[in-house]
Amino acid sequence: MNTKWTRLIPAMVILLFILSACGTGNAGNGNSQEPAEVKITFWHHYSTASPEEKTLTEKLIPEFEKQNPGIKVKAVAIPWDELHRKLQINGNGGELPDVARLDIIWVPELKEQGLLVSLDEQFDDFDTIAQGMLEGPLSTAKVGEHYYGLPLNTNTKVLFWNKEMLQQSGIDKPPATMDGFFDTIKAVKSQNEKVWGYGEPALQGWNILPWIWSNGGDILSPDYSSADGYLNAPSTVDIISKLREAYASGGISGFKPGDLSVTEGHAQGSYAMMAEGPWSVAQFNSQFPDYQSNMAPFPAGSAGSIQVLGGEDLGILSEKNKEESWKFVKFMVSEAAQVEMGKIGQIPVNLGAMQNEEIKAIDYYVPFIEQLKTAKARPPINEWPQIDNVLSDTMSRIFMTDKDIKTELDASVEQINKLLKR
Structure with a gap:
């Protein structure tokens, strides 16, 4: 018996070693892997x-x-x-x-x-x-x-104003009203033909709606079912007419291809005013550390100072x-x-x-x-991106031509109402 067990013990040790090695090998081959990335x-x-x-x-x-x-x-x-x-x-x-x-x-x-x-x-x-x-x-x-x-x-956006440019035009504070805004644009332009009173980088809802809202207008009915009587209302025609006149006289620039970038141009003395968000301050601090930005509420119209959320x-x-x-x-x-x-x-x-x-x-x-506190959201409807494109195209036609503003807005109303009734 002793001789028999003596012979078996080495064999058992070898078997245990092989099993142990197999176990170690399995872990290394992925059977106990770490979670995949x-x-x-x-x-x-x-x-x-x-x-x-x-x-x-x-x-x-x-x-x-x-x-x-x-x-x-x-x-x-x-x-x-x-x-x-x-x-x-x-x-x-x-x-x-x-x-x-x-x-x-x-x-x-x-x-x-x-x-x-x-x-x-x-x-x-x-x-x-x-x-x-x-x-x-x-x-x-x-x-x-x-x-x-x-x-x-x-x-949201506020009015940025270049203090030096306004002072050179005889103005010591930013305009608080829309009437004051347009007067300031004229004053800046009268002092230097090579600069602009206001820089606007685009003509989409983000850019145009604050003017319409603050002037007492809107672009859609409260239930978002129609643009008729809103986008083509007298209050909208009025403010768009004033903006186009300011653009035509060289007081507004920035939205055409090739125009000087608005934020950079504001810091470098080309645009006296602009409406932008808090990211502009970070950009000034990063790219134009010597420029001291000045901010004020967006100019108020008959409905107050209403910017876009x-x-x-x-x-x-x-x-x-x-x-x-x-x-x-x-x-x-x-x-x-x-x-x-x-x-x-x-x-x-x-x-x-x-x-x-x-x-x-x-x-x-x-x-x-x-x-x-007074900012408004753009219409929360899934048609809004398409409506925004119509609005942008319409404003481009209005600003770049002398076409009748009411006629152009009426045509836009038809396009928008088709989108709303699809």
Whole structure:
């Protein structure tokens, strides 16, 4: 017996060694692998090399990836208008991102196309996150009864005025009214034929609506069913006539191809005034540190000083990586991330970030927060992007020709009403 066991023991040791080696080999070959890395794509329209894009790619995404091992974020910068088109086209079967930074006016349209995940239906902690957001910006992500995004930032525009240019024209303060605005343009032009009183970079709703609203007009009925009697109303004809006259006399420029960029031109003494958002201050600080920006409320008309409510929402467009995408969205609206973006001109929507000492110390936010009290949102309907194109084309025809303004607005009303009744 002893001899028999003596022979068996070495064989058993060898067998155990082989089994142990096999176990080790299996682990190395993937039977006990680490979780696979997930890569999510994030499409945004922060300008390339801007302070916003730099903060996103050099601070926020690395911090998110550090906090969430196994998730990588590929950020892709796409110009605003191109991003909108790309989402529309790719929604018909092309490649879509997992997460996108959406202009608030795109949300109803993209929801109608079935491209956005309903966040409050998909994620149990949505209500907890939403309770930490500013109510107004949060409402921009709601379509019907559900939320198809979370607000990322909010904004509006105020009047920037070049103090030196106005003083050279005999004016020591910015215009408080529309009448004063047009008088200021004339005064600036009379002093220097090579400059402009006001710079306007485009003729879309974002640019034109504040003038119409402040002058007591609108472009659609309260129920958004018709443009007739609104876009072609006397109050609209009146303000558009005044703006065209100012353009024709050389007082307004900036929206034609080849025109001097408005923000740069304002800082360099070519445009005495412009209406822009808080990002312009960050741009001045970065590119024109010697320029001291001055801000005032948008000129008031008969209805007051009414600017347009702007901002962006974050939407999830992919079912494949929706859990990882949701983690990224929550990170981007967190207090820490919002403070980082807030320091470079993106007004936070996170309630905690708004109370953060670093954000409260940003004094140039004050005029924007005041202007937000009377700011209005563009119509929250999925037809708005197409309506905006009609409005832009109409304004281009009006400003570039001497065609009758009422006739052009009447023609636009017909186009818009067809879109509303499709």
